[in-house]
Amino acid sequence: MSLPHAILTALLEKPSSGLELTRRFDKSIGYFWSATHQQIYRELGRLEQAGHIRALPAPVPARGQRKEYEVLPAGRAELGMWVARQEDPKPLRAALLLRMRAAAVVGATGLRAELSRHLDLHRKQLAEYLEIEARDFPPERRHTEPDRLRHLVLRGGIDMERFWVEWLTNALAELGTE
Amino acid sequence: MSLPHAILTALLEKPSSGLELTRRFDKSIGYFWSATHQQIYRELGRLEQAGHIRALPAPVPARGQRKEYEVLPAGRAELGMWVARQEDPKPLRAALLLRMRAAAVVGATGLRAELSRHLDLHRKQLAEYLEIEARDFPPERRHTEPDRLRHLVLRGGIDMERFWVEWLTNALAELGTE
DNA sequence: CGTTCTTCTGCAACTAGTTGCAGAAGAGGA
DNA sequence: TCCTCTTCTGCAACTAGTTGCAGAAGAACG
Structure with missing residues (x-):
């Protein structure tokens, strides 16, 4: 809803x-x-x-x-x-994690390429968010409550992309030695 | 699919x-x-x-x-x-971020309580994942490719929960001073 | 043995999200 | 003026996910 x-x-x-x-x-x-x-x-x-x-x-x-x-x-x-309203967080739906789990069963052929492709996409998204942050939230625009809230939302997006970038980088590093 | x-x-x-x-x-x-x-x-x-x-x-x-x-x-x-297969990541669906953005428009009444409630839920989930990691992935179980893949999947879940815990903690800190 | 409770499977009907397409309105060019 | 292209709205039909309920099988107990 x-x-x-x-x-x-x-x-x-x-x-x-x-x-x-x-x-x-x-x-x-x-x-x-x-x-x-x-x-x-x-x-x-x-x-x-x-x-x-x-x-x-x-x-x-x-x-x-x-x-x-x-x-x-x-x-x-x-x-x-x-x-x-109280509304519990919906369980995560990450198809990529699912695919990685499937790869553990049927072999990781072709998975590496997909991982780097996603890494690239998330890097781009992160860059875009950071640009928005620089443009729309200079330090002086972080004082009123509405501005802080909007900025927190954007930080959420930024940190989420950072999570993916880090996780994917790490995954590639760990699978690269195979 | x-x-x-x-x-x-x-x-x-x-x-x-x-x-x-x-x-x-x-x-x-x-x-x-x-x-x-x-x-x-x-x-x-x-x-x-x-x-x-x-x-x-x-x-x-x-x-x-x-x-x-x-x-x-x-x-x-x-x-x-x-x-x-190539399959682009689905855009994030985070109702809590949406609610925060709505709060920027209609006021954050009651939002803080919801945030702490979520923080608590994510802390619990994180603890559960860490327990699973300790139980199922001791260092010696991280050598074969399938084990590494399964462990990476779990790390994904762990880091995702960490992201939420950090973001929520930060959000509460920043709204707390109002 | 018969009654009751739990397990397991599944139908039906719903809400949410996606995809393909089409028709009206207006802008712009021959 | 007429033709075409774009903008904007919307219907229809689909897939995915949710909720409520019901019936058969087997276990548990008197």
Whole structure:
């Protein structure tokens, strides 16, 4: 039940149309909660139905017509509840770890190449995050609570990528001597 | 498309019935690829259909009757292919990061408690992994390739939990001064 | 022996996420 | 003006994962 809340958050930051949301998900929010435009349109419909958001009045409501949404008080309230709600962390889903375990059974042929490919991808992602940090969170932008929270979120992404880079580097080193 | 391969791996390690698999998923494999008994039964049916596994001959095949499965050569081959296949890492899905970002918009009321609760859960998980490491991977068990691979998988879990523990500790420290 | 409890398998119906495609609106060029 | 290309919205149909429940087999106990 996270997607509707992701959308509420994005809409509170800035009222948007479906496609604008999709683009923003491809960037910042999607870094830790991705969604396709399909999911987003469907969820916007549900949120409107539930009275959590509303479409800003458009001249001619019609198919193919751009619709801007904004959050209603009920939506903001729901988001506030959700922030404090108890919700256990979902168990990790790491296909690469699974593949490594399979490799222990059927042999690691071809696994090394996959590992270096992933290492490369994670290095790139890490670099991108660090760039964002340098650009959006200079020291003077770390004082208000909202800024600190946003920065902590980004740190989460950064440290997560660091974890992968380190783990993959180590794995390659350990398998390299075979 | 990871669940069938998770099941193949588990069955290669040891032929099992559906419920045995479920239990083993609750333990080791489920640490990075969880599944309910329902998913497992359905997938066993598909894998049998596809000729990747077969049920060991049972005296009286009937509903409610325990069925042991074993992997056929075609299943092993498929798993071998999968280990080397190119498959991009799925974007992270971390609801807690999302909630923190929402908190930056609607206020962090109640978030601290949730963070400490998660910190506690991740500490426990980390302790469990470290116990497994001490028990199953003493230094002399780290020489053959399969052992090294299995150990690397576990290290992945350990380092991932360490990441969460550190990030949460840091987040609490930074929000604590408010 | 019969009743009850647990184990094991599985169906049905749901929610969440993905993929392919199509139609309306508007911009831009011949 | 008409044609085409892009933008934006959305339907339909799929796969993956979850939840609730039920029926058969066998063990456990009177």
